[in-house]
Amino acid sequence: MNFFTESFRIYGQKWGGSQVAQTTGGTVTYSFAESNFGNQFADFDSFITEEAFQTDVTSAFSAWEDVANVQFKLVSDSSDVDIRIGWANIDGEGGTLGAAIVPSSGPLDRVVIRLDRDENWSTGGNSPSSQTDFVYVTTHEIGHAIGIGHTSITDALMNEFYNSDVSGLQADDIAAAEAIYGASNIEKIDVYRFLNDSVGGHFFTAEVTEKDSVVAASVFQSEGVGFEALSQAATDVELSVPIYRFFNKTLGSHFFTANEEEKSQVMLMEEFGFEGVGFRAFDEDTASTEPIYRFFNTVTGGHFFTADSDEKTAVMNLDGFRFEGIGFYAYLNTDIA
Numbered sequence: 001m002n003f004f005t006e007s008f009r010i011y012g013q014k015w016g017g018s019q020v021a022q023t024t025g026g027t028v029t030y031s032f033a034e035s036n037f038g039n040q041f042a043d044f045d046s047f048i049t050e051e052a053f054q055t056d057v058t059s060a061f062s063a064w065e066d067v068a069n070v071q072f073k074l075v076s077d078s079s080d081v082d083i084r085i086g087w088a089n090i091d092g093e094g095g096t097l098g099a100a101i102v103p104s105s106g107p108l109d110r111v112v113i114r115l116d117r118d119e120n121w122s123t124g125g126n127s128p129s130s131q132t133d134f135v136y137v138t139t140h141e142i143g144h145a146i147g148i149g150h151t152s153i154t155d156a157l158m159n160e161f162y163n164s165d166v167s168g169l170q171a172d173d174i175a176a177a178e179a180i181y182g183a184s185n186i187e188k189i190d191v192y193r194f195l196n197d198s199v200g201g202h203f204f205t206a207e208v209t210e211k212d213s214v215v216a217a218s219v220f221q222s223e224g225v226g227f228e229a230l231s232q233a234a235t236d237v238e239l240s241v242p243i244y245r246f247f248n249k250t251l252g253s254h255f256f257t258a259n260e261e262e263k264s265q266v267m268l269m270e271e272f273g274f275e276g277v278g279f280r281a282f283d284e285d286t287a288s289t290e291p292i293y294r295f296f297n298t299v300t301g302g303h304f305f306t307a308d309s310d311e312k313t314a315v316m317n318l319d320g321f322r323f324e325g326i327g328f329y330a331y332l333n334t335d336i337a
C-alpha cells in the first residue's frame with residue numbers, strides 16, 4: 001500500500017468567481033511546469049516533457065471536467081497559471097506518489113502538483129498491478145487541486161491509499177466534485193456526417209429529424225457520427241460558442257464556422273445560404289475537447305471537417321485538399337463500443 005501523505009484536507013476552497021458551494025469553477029488553467037518561480041508553494045525537480053505523461057494529465061483533468069461544472073484549459077507555463085504540474089524527487093519508489101500543494105486558506109490559487117519521478121509509472125490507464133497508474137494518481141492529485149480532501153470510502157479514488165482495483169472516478173468522488181461545483185452542464189449531442197457521392201461534398205447535421213430525412217434521400221451516404229458537440233441551447237456552457245452553419249447551394253454540402261468575421265463574409269456570398277446556429281462547440285481547447293480539422297476542397301470549393309487525426313493525416317496527403325487548420329473544438333464520438 002502506498003500513501004498520499006503530503007496531500008491536504010481542504011474543505012471549503014474552490015475555483016471560480018464565487019466561493020459559494022455548487023457554483024461554477026469557471027475556466028481553470030493548467031500547465032506543465034517549465035521552470036521554478038520564486039512565489040510558488042513548492043519547487044519541481046524536473047519537468048514533464050514526455051508525451052505519454054502529458055496525455056495522461058489531460059485525461060485526468062478531462063475526467064473531472066466530465067462530471068463537474070468546471071473546465072480546464074492547457075496554457076503555456078507562467079507564474080500565474082492556476083494549476084502547475086511537474087516532477088519531484090519525493091522519496092524514491094513507493095511511499096508518497098504525489099502531492100498537491102494548495103493555499104492554506106482562501107480561494108484556490110496557484111496550486112502546485114508534484115508527481116514522484118521515481119515511481120514505476122504506467123501510462124495510458126489500466127496499469128498492471130505491478131506498476132503505478134499515472135492517470136489514477138494524477139486524477140487523485142487534481143481532486144485535491146480542485147478542493148477535495150480524502151474520503152473514508154475505501155474504493156474511491158480520493159481515498160488516501162492507492163488501490164489498484166480502482167480505475168476512474170467513483171460515485172463518492174463525483175459526489176464530492178458536484179458538491180463543490182455542481183454537476184457538469186455539458187450534454188453532448190451527436191453531429192452526423194454524410195457524403196454526397198455525386199459531388200464529393202460532406203453534409204453535417206446535429207438534428208435527428210434532419211438526419212433521418214437525409215438518410216431517406218439516397219443521394220447521401222451516411223458516415224455515422226462525425227463528432228459530438230453541444231446543442232444550440234447550451235449557451236451556459238463555459239467557453240462555448242455558436243457554430244454557424246451555411247448551406248452550399250452548388251455542392252449540397254455544409255460549411256461551419258466559429259468565426260464571427262468569417263460568418264459575415266460568407267453571408268455575402270451568393271452560393272451560401274445562412275442556416276443559423278448548427279450547434280455549439282468551442283473556439284478554445286479544454287481538457288475534454290479535441291480539434292475538428294478543416295480542409296478546403298480546391299476542386300469542388302467545398303469544406304471538409306474531421307475529428308479523426310488519422311483521417312486528417314490521410315486527407316493532408318490528397319491532392320485537391322488544402323488544410324485550413326482547426327475549425328473549432330468539440331468532442332470525439334464516444335458511442336463506439
Ligand SMILES: [Zn+2]
Nearest residue numbers: 004007140160
Ligand atoms: Zn491525497
